Amino acid sequence: MSETAPSATTECAPGYELSFDPARVDVELVWKTLAGLYWSPGVRREVVEKALANSIVVGAYSADGAQVGYTRAVTDRATFAWVCDVFVLEGHRGKGLARSMVQKVHTHPDLQTLRRWLLATADAHAIYETCGYRPLAKPDRWMELPNPVQVWQDPRFVDPQG
Secondary structure: OOOOOOOOEEEOOOOEEEEOOHHHOOHHHHHHHHHOOOOOOOEOHHHHHHHHHOOEEEEEEEOOOOEEEEEEEEEOOOOEEEEEEEEEOOOOOOOOHHHHHHHHHHOOHHHOOOOEEEEOOOOOHHHHHOOOOOOOOOHHHOOOOOOOOOOOEOHHHOOOOO
């Protein structure tokens, strides 16, 4: 495992930079954003904090240093990574930041021996295809163990009516 943060920042779209530095992540912003997205509705803050601490993260930042995007990779740092929680705030979309963050996480030195990268999306297939992703070649080999008890959700953000 790499003990130092690789290439602290990288410029991407004009006026923006990307960083692997987890200390720069605006946890409040990430939590509130993720809690409102379709894949993590009502996620608890402590769950977001734990996920951040146990993942490789990439943040996108505007020229004033404000965080405008986020992604993370869940990985064993040897053979596999799952790219998830990719978002760019409204007003900063359409500049290639999501693509740039995914490409940036691919460059992390601890992830250069991976056999497989995965992600799931309901609506951004075209973005990820530009990063080399494609549908599973053999989806019949994949299974999931869903957990119907959403213990990771914060009841303040969840509609009790469903």
